[in-house]
Amino acid sequence: MCTRLFSLYKSCFCAVEIVQHLSHRAGRALYSKSPNISSDISDHPRVVGSMKYILVTGGVISGIGKGIIASSVGTILKSCGLHVTAIKIDPYINIDAGTFSPYEHGEVFVLDDGGEVDLDLGNYERFLDIRLTKDNNLTTGKIYQSVINKERRGDYLGKTVQVVPHITDAIQDWVMRQAKVPVDDDDVEPQVCVIELGGTVGDIESMPFIEAFRQFQFKVKRENFCNIHVSLVPQPSATGEQKTKPTQNSVRELRGLGLSPDLIMCRCSTPLDNSVKEKISMFCHVEPEQVICVHDVSSIYRVPLLLENQGVVGYFCRRLNLPIETKPRKMLAKWKEMSDRSDRLLEQCSIALVGKYTKFSDSYASVIKALEHSALAISHKLEVKYVDSADLEASRLQEEPVRYHEAWQKLCSANGILVPGGFGVRGTEGKIQAISWARKQKKPFLGVCLGMQLAVCEFARNMLDWKDANSTEFDPETEHPVVIDMPEHNPGQMGGTMRLGKRRTIFKTKNSILRKLYGDVDHVEERHRHRFEELDSGGDEICINYDLKQALFRCILAKTVIILSGVLFCTWKRASDENQSMLTHLVNPELTQHFEEKGFRFVGQDVEGERMEVIELDDHPYFVGVQYHPEFTSRPIKPSPPYLGLLLAAAGRLPGYLQKGCRLSPRETYSDGSGSSSPDSEIADLKLHSLAQE
Structure with a gap:
């Protein structure tokens, strides 16, 4: 009996040694996941073993402020020393926002790489002080285009291409791939990815994305995925009572689709009453601390402070096992100083x-x-x-x-x-x-x-x-x-x-107001957005909604002209390879001398010296064009x-x-200790960033 027990013990010991050896070679301590095997994990500081994903969804109505809340969450986490990136998902079928009417969708925001994206990405960049790329804006059009291209290449080996699993898998792959792209100046891979899902829960356009994240939460494991649901708590003027029913219905619908909110952020005009918070907690199956009040404030700079004051950092620290201190660092103090300054x-x-x-x-x-x-x-x-x-x-x-x-x-x-x-x-x-x-x-x-x-x-x-x-x-x-x-x-x-995104502008004179404002540098790199028509090679092209004269002018030779309901369509033969070119509206360089003689100076040009980028007028307090x-x-x-x-x-x-x-001079109103490190400090945090290093 003793011999058999010893043999069994020896076999188990050898098996454990083999597992440990294989785990070491694979770079993973697989055996440490077992609760029965001793490990002094508690003696080590918490580390982010993998990417943390925070999904922000919205309910009841669109335009509720998901973008500001997502940006504020990222700001809080970045203030704790983490590297944060952001992804915006728009369920529309457009490839990007480049063709949107400003009346319908607001501003088209342009990124360094020329991506024309949703304006919420501008909020991410401003709040987090990061540089995003066009792939940080995911649309239904991009996903379907990617899947269709794969199908045309034969990547699916003749399978029937469906929303599940092909579209949902493509969404998950896109998010996981883009979350690892560095967005900070130090080129470090992000640790946290904040994902905003546009629209509201229940929209037919959002269904593939909801299903994708339902699967995604199990793929990346619970400790790496968190869902924030933003809902409206209306307060009708007739009764003055805060209503929770819209939030209850929104959370119920979200749960029915397979996602359970970890935090419910309630948008309201006034702070939530404790009784209202407890009611939402009871009917939405969350703890009271998981119900966050996001009421109207004097400035959007106060939103990160509002969230931090309600213990959001501590919750993320426990829920996602983040290696952070519970109290945000200096960066959030700057936000408090800005908020106080704005109110004064x-x-x-x-x-x-x-x-x-x-x-x-x-x-x-x-x-x-x-x-x-x-x-x-x-x-x-x-x-x-x-x-x-x-x-x-x-x-x-x-x-x-x-x-x-x-x-x-x-x-x-x-x-x-x-x-x-x-x-x-x-x-x-x-x-x-x-x-x-x-x-x-x-x-x-x-x-x-x-x-x-x-x-x-x-x-x-x-x-x-x-x-x-x-x-x-x-x-x-x-x-x-x-x-x-x-x-x-x-x-x-x-x-x-060609003329979208970050481009360099050279100052050709030192006698320039704008050059001095930039810190007396030789060049700057700023983002451009020129509309142009590309004359590519081969085939026919179609021009929509130009008048005939401009169509003829732009398109060289109109072949067919059709007018339907007041909209003009014309086709033309695209230019040959040897004449492949682009058209962009720029100041005529042959006439600049006439302007300069009258004091209208072109002080900035592109690298080639062909495009006039900056103008200034002499004998004027400030007459600048860029x-x-x-x-x-x-x-x-x-x-x-x-x-x-x-x-x-x-x-x-x-x-x-x-x-x-x-340099800006200090003001007495800034030195009340409301976040500043010293009472007599200058506005050093607000001085211009030198672009000479870029």
Whole structure:
């Protein structure tokens, strides 16, 4: 008996040794997962063994604030020393947001790699101070395109391609792959991925994604997956009582689809009553600490603080086994300082935003944020006066004189004028009128993209006496094409993103206000977004919704023209390989000398020296135009230099700022200890980031 027991013990011991040896070779301690095998895990600090995924879903209504909450969660975790990335899922069938109408979907945000994505990715970049790529925006169109391409290549070996498992597997693979892409300057692989699922639970478009994450939670294991559900708690004015039924129904529907929320974040106008929180806890099967109140606050900068004060960090630490301290570090103190500073602002600075899409503020989301960042940096409260450019035109005076005079009253009473980018001829004459007024009255002015091009047109008409000066985009037959379709050779490797994304701009003179605002650097790298038509090789192409004259001008030779319900369709033969080129609207380089002689200087160019990127006007407090979109890289603690210059000039502080070497002076209102490390510290956190190292 003893011999047999000894043999059995010896066999078991050898088996354990083999398992340990194999586990060591595989780089994994497989035996340590067994609770019966002794291991001093408790003596070691907690480590993130694998990627942590936080899924943010929404219920009841769309536009409830999932993007801000997802960004705030990421900000809290980053303040604890973790590397955080973010993914936005949009269930629409579009490949990307590049063709969206600003009225329908708001701003199109442009990334470094040229990706045209949802504006929520702008929130992620601003809150987390990271650089995302186009693959961080996942759409139904991208997933289906990827799966169909695989099917065409034969990757599925003749199988019937279905939503489950092929689409759902593709979603999971995409998320796992993109979550590992570094987004910080230190090029370190992220530890936490925050995923926002657009729309609301129950939408038919979202079903494949919900099913994908139902499977995904088991694939990555419970300790690596967490679900935050954002729901609305309405408070009807008739009763004043906070209603929980919409949240109960939303959570019930989410559970029916296979996902159980770990945190329920309740959007409400006022703080949740304890009785309401307990009711949600009871009916939604979560602990009271898992019900988080996200009520309306004075500034979005307070949302991370609001979540942190309710113990979100401690919950994540326990739920996901994160290696973090329970108290966030210095980064969150900066957010508190910004929030307190924002609430104390007294002086006001008004900016007239002259655009086409002023009825929908999300159309200029990044522009507004860039203005807010700059206003906060100079201790001024921002007032944006939205001016529809069409209301400034003479034709409006005849049709609706009240709107005409109201628009001009807003424009004339503003401290500064901003003309942002845009497309199309509608409202351009009104923008030119606003630019002319800013130039003549010496009002601080900033023109972005189309705004810069129209500033060139205005100066040519009124100072060079070229009355028909225009862009060939709007008048192909003008005798003075100051902004032209500029063909350029396309070697093929850049594809459709030739003038999208981050590009370098070279300052050709040291006598430049904008160069000084950037920190007196030789070059900067900013994001561009030029609309162009690509003349590719082979086959036919189709042009939609251009008028016939522009279609003929752009497309070389129209073959077929069809008009259906007022929409023009035309086809043309694409250019041959030897003539492969792109068209992009840029300042005509052959005419720049005429402008420079009159004090209208082109101080910045692209690397090749062909495209005029930055303009400045002599003998003017601040008259600047840029071909790129600096608002896309503005951050709360690193405001965009062109926008900062506009606010400084509008507040009358630009000369002093430049004399001090582009440093902001401390204010007494900042030194109350509300998050600052020392009472007499300067606004060092708000000084401009030097771009010389980029």
